[in-house]
Amino acid sequence: MEDRVPAALLEWYDGHARAFPWRIAPGSAERPDPYRVWLSEVMLQQTTTAHAAPYFEKFAARWPTVKALADAPEEAVMAEWAGLGYYSRARNLIACAKAVAERGGFPETEEGLRQLPGLGAYTAAAVAAIAFGEAATVVDANVERVVARLFLIDEPLPGARKAIRAAAEDITPRERPGDFAQAMMDLGATICTTRAPKCLLCPLSAPCLARAQGRQSDLPVKARKKERTGRTGTAFWIERNGQVWLVRRPSKGMLGGMRALPDDGWSSRKDGSENAPIPGAWKAGGVVRHGFTHFDLELGLAIYAGEKFGALGEGEWWPIARIEEAGLPTLFAKAALLAMAVE
């Protein structure tokens, strides 16, 4: 099993590898640019390849090197990330780029990479294997699924993680570890899928223990998720002379560090206060519904257009005609569209 699996998988990968802008051909003697590997891996955390790909193209074109990214204005990087989600990734991306530029390049080992901000067990192993050829064991959700089925590990996640990692280590080859990691992920994404796995096309169907018992679709077993809650809040569209008032959210917490409309302090833990930032003749602008990972938000929109205002605090007037360039996260982009439709 330990020798047969990587050989069969790599042979399959040579003919079936997906093409991505951050990838080079399987079996290539060249190694991919560590910067591009790192950038893609961070973008791909909990994110589909289809969603991440255009962001990767934009970032790689605008900031072709880690030095260029490190020297970029932080606001520009955050705005370019808008819509991709999990904004702590962008904050860590900036911190990591600065650290790497400062030390003159990426660390070339899994252990060294693991020390960088935004690189956890998965990403450090992935960059080490793909960019530097280290035989690091890469475990993401795809690998967990493939390994749980291949070795019939039926203990529920997350408890099964230790056993899954141990099994994954046993089949990680010394040769082509980067291709092996990407092959495991391609297999999980295209053949060994969550629902309706295509076992007839699978290069690992022969050694697969779950397949032998017809239990492949039941693995891996997952613990039930916590129930989602509902929250309400209000966002405020303050308009003057074709401009709208935008603020920057605190760096920690929801949508941290992103440009936004002022709001009433809603969060995943509590509803908003409904208190407006300034007194005025507020007009109801409708409601935006937006689903976050663990709660649903019903965001009321209040609109006020005028000439004179009281003190608004920290923020900036932004031309409404160029609102798309503000880099608003999706929730506030929706609210802005609604406000502009109401006007």
Place this chain on the structure above:
DNA sequence: TACCCGTGGTT
């Protein structure tokens, strides 16, 4: 450990 942190596609 359990929870927080986005988004958009699929069933």
Place this chain on the structure above:
DNA sequence: TAACCAAGGGT
């Protein structure tokens, strides 16, 4: 349509 989930990391 409500639920699930995708190349996870930080705390």
